Amino acid sequence: xxxxxxxxxxxxxxxxxxxxxxIQATALVHEAYLRLAGQGPVVWQDRAHFIxxxxxxMRHILVDHARARRAEKREAAVSxxxxxxx
Numbered sequence: 170x171x172x173x174x175x176x177x178x179x180x181x182x183x184x185x186x187x188x189x190x191x192i193q194a195t196a197l198v199h200e201a202y203l204r205l206a207g208q209g210p211v212v213w214q215d216r217a218h219f220i221x222x223x224x225x226x227m228r229h230i231l232v233d234h235a236r237a238r239r240a241e242k243r244e245a246a247v248s249x250x251x252x253x254x255x
Contacts, residue, residue, distance in 0.1 A: 175223055182227055
C-alpha cells in the first residue's frame with residue numbers, strides 16, 4: 170500500500186530531525202498529499218514516480234518547517250533585544 174510506504178519514509182526523515190519535532194509522520198504524509206492534490210492533475214509514470222515526488226515534498230516540508238522555526242527564534246531574539254534598549 171502506498172500510504173504505508175509514505176509513512177515509513179516520513180518516519181525515516183523524522184529520525185534525522187531533532188527529538189522534540191512538532192511534526193509527526195502522519196501529519197507529514199498528509200501535508201505532502203495536500204500539496205500534491207493542490208498542484209492539479211498530474212500524469213504519474215508509475216508508483217515509483219509518485220513515491221519519489223511525495224518523498225521530495227516531505228523533505229521540502231521539513232525544510233520549510235525548520236526555516237519557519239528559525240525565523241520565529243530570530244524574531245523573538247530581536248524583539249527581546251529591542252526591549253532591552255533604553
